Amino acid sequence: MSLLERFFLERENAQLVVVDVQEKLCRAMDEKVLAKLTGNISILLDAAAELGIPALATEQYVKGLGETLPVLKEKLQAASLEKMTFSCCGGEGFMEALEKNGRRQVILVGMETHVCVLQTALELLSRGYVVHLVCDAAMSRRKQNWEIAIKTMTAAGVVMTSTESVLFQLLRVAGTEEFKKLSKLVR
Numbered sequence: 001m002s003l004l005e006r007f008f009l010e011r012e013n014a015q016l017v018v019v020d021v022q023e024k025l026c027r028a029m030d031e032k033v034l035a036k037l038t039g040n041i042s043i044l045l046d047a048a049a050e051l052g053i054p055a056l057a058t059e060q061y062v063k064g065l066g067e068t069l070p071v072l073k074e075k076l077q078a079a080s081l082e083k084m085t086f087s088c089c090g091g092e093g094f095m096e097a098l099e100k101n102g103r104r105q106v107i108l109v110g111m112e113t114h115v116c117v118l119q120t121a122l123e124l125l126s127r128g129y130v131v132h133l134v135c136d137a138a139m140s141r142r143k144q145n146w147e148i149a150i151k152t153m154t155a156a157g158v159v160m161t162s163t164e165s166v167l168f169q170l171l172r173v174a175g176t177e178e179f180k181k182l183s184k185l186v187r
Contacts, residue, residue: 015101017120022067023069037111037138043167047182051182056081058083131157132158135160167185
């Protein structure tokens with residue numbers, strides 16, 4: 001794969017990973033930023049379902065942080081995978097589920113950017129995956145932590161992107177029925 005090829009998402013090679021968007025953790029987040037995050041993740045989950053892109057979700061220590069937000073949970077095609085490790089890659093069943101799909105591009109979203117999202121991104125890179133972090137669908141309690149994590153992941157080789165960029169890269173062509181349906185999500 002050439003350097004530029006890693007920047008292009010391909011629907012037949014991509015999968016979406018939603019990291020730890022859980023009820024109790026969300027209570028600690030800025031409400032406005034959280035609303036944007038959940039809205040953008042909803043868009044990506046709708047697009048994944050429409051385009052046949054697998055979506056996985058994780059939950060960190062459910063007993064303490066609760067389950068995935070109901071608004072997102074209802075859009076998931078599979079149950080969330082519970083974990084105790086910060087990196088999703090260390091959670092039971094996560095790598096098996098990811099590898100089962102045979103897809104090497106990971107669209108990564110969730111929280112907190114500087115902990116679980118960062119460690120997951122770095123570990124996925126080390127395993128040869130191409131990681132696209134959707135910056136407007138990832139957050140931390142403190143903006144400074146989010147900013148530092150973004151810089152770290154950029155330096156490591158994670159592709160920084162946005163919800164709309166992901167959507168239109170996966171669609172590729174205007175005027176199709178998929179385009180008409182999914183482009184409405186970002187208008």
